[in-house]
Amino acid sequence: MIQVLNRGGINITFLGHSGFIFEKDGHKIAVDPFLTNAPMAVKTPDEIIVDDILVTHGHPDHIGDSISIARKNDVTITTTFEVARYLQNNGAKAFGVPIGVEQLFPWGKAIFRPAVHSGLLPDNTPFDISAGIIFDFGSFRIYHLGDTAINLDFKLVKEIYQPDMALIPIGGRVNMDIPQAVLAAEWLGVKTVVPIHYDLFTQGPVNPLDFKKLIDSKNSRIECIVMEP
Ligand SMILES: [Zn+2]
Numbered sequence: 242m243i244q245v246l247n248r249g250g251i252n253i254t255f256l257g258h259s260g261f262i263f264e265k266d267g268h269k270i271a272v273d274p275f276l277t278n279a280p281m282a283v284k285t286p287d288e289i290i291v292d293d294i295l296v297t298h299g300h301p302d303h304i305g306d307s308i309s310i311a312r313k314n315d316v317t318i319t320t321t322f323e324v325a326r327y328l329q330n331n332g333a334k335a336f337g338v339p340i341g342v343e344q345l346f347p348w349g350k351a352i353f354r355p356a357v358h359s360g361l362l363p364d365n366t367p368f369d370i371s372a373g374i375i376f377d378f379g380s381f382r383i384y385h386l387g388d389t390a391i392n393l394d395f396k397l398v399k400e401i402y403q404p405d406m407a408l409i410p411i412g413g414r415v416n417m418d419i420p421q422a423v424l425a426a427e428w429l430g431v432k433t434v435v436p437i438h439y440d441l442f443t444q445g446p447v448n449p450l451d452f453k454k455l456i457d458s459k460n461s462r463i464e465c466i467v468m469e470p
Contacts, residue, residue, distance in 0.1 A: 242469040248406055248433055249381025255468035256289075257281025258302055259437045261385065261408065265378050268292050268348035272374065272385050275305025280440045283470045286310050295351060296320040297387030298371035299327060299362040302441060308333040319344065321353065323368040330364075340372060350377040354398060356389035358415070381405050384429065388438065391421040395428040407431045410438035411452045419452045426456065426463055433464045 246253040252264040258281055259273040269291040276282040276289070279302070286306040291314055294307050298321065308331055311318050317334040318325070325337030343350045351374055358371035373386040375398065384404040398404060407429050410416035416438055417425060426434045434456065439447040449467045456465040 242467055244469055246435070246466060246468060249378065251378055251381055251383065253383070253435075253468075255435070255470050256284060257470040258305075258440055259297070259385070259387070259408070259410065260305060262289070262291065263376060263378075263383065265348050268346075270295065270346075270348060270376070271307070271310065272376075273297055273303040273305060273387075274307055274310055275302050277306050279305070281470050287313070290314060292316060293346060293348070294318045295374055295376075296324060296328075297374055297385065298356065298358065298360075299324040299368040300360055300388065301363050303387070304328070304363070311335075319351065321368065321370060321372055323362065323366065327362045327364065327366070340370060343377075349379055351375065352377065352402065354384075355392075355394055356387045357392045358388040358390065375402050375404060377402070383408065384431070386410055386425070386437075388416050391417050391425055395425050399428060399430045404429055404431050406433040406435070408435050408437050411436045411449065412439045412441070412443040412447050414444045415442045419447070419455060422452060423455050423459065427459070427461060431463060433466060435466050435468055 254262040270293045271291045311333040322337035325335040328335035353372040356371040382404045411422040436449040436452045453465040
């Protein structure tokens with residue numbers, strides 16, 4: 242299995258669950274860095290050196306260790322409004338952004354898309370909306386879907402942003418299951434997919450290789466890569 246993937250000049254490191262680090266021209270960006278007590282994690286929060294952190298939504302398996310990593314690296318966490326307020330109240334620098342609007346960074350742009358998923362922050366206050374995040378590095382676009390049910394926004398994302406790669410939750414129960422995740426990949430029109438979110442919150446074991454098998458059986462020319470942390 243692959244630990245660091247390079248596509249479009251971006252080094253992509255899987256942290257386990259839904260966490261990644263993207264590295265482009267010396268910029269390092271973490272998304273949903275969940276390491277402490279995470280089943281797949283092999284790195285500790287202390288090992289994570291980044292310039293930016295983005296968080297898709299307010300569940301503990303996505304906020305993860307972002308607060309301690311942000312404080313140690315003296316960086317700001319970009320996320321949705323309620324989650325930003327929660328992170329600020331817990332000692333991190335955080336910036337809340339609306340859905341669907343381009344946010345500029347030194348490395349490119351991020352666009353938060355609506356995900357179909359909701360719930361409570363760790364302090365039991367509700368958050369209105371969850372997001373997937375399109376990371377637009379100029380020559381290459383990665384869509385991290387966060388946690389979501391299948392929905393027609395994927396067709397709009399293809400139309401407007403033409404992502405090259407998608408990081409797709411496949412675990413069922415709180416997310417798409419494998420057949421729906423395959424359909425999502427097809428709707429998004431991506432060249433490459435990486436399955437995520439199959440190690441926790443599933444109904445029984447979920448094998449990412451079954452997702453790869455189904456993608457490969459469709460002859461859709463989508464490259465499926467199962468990564469390991
Ligand atoms: Zn989750």
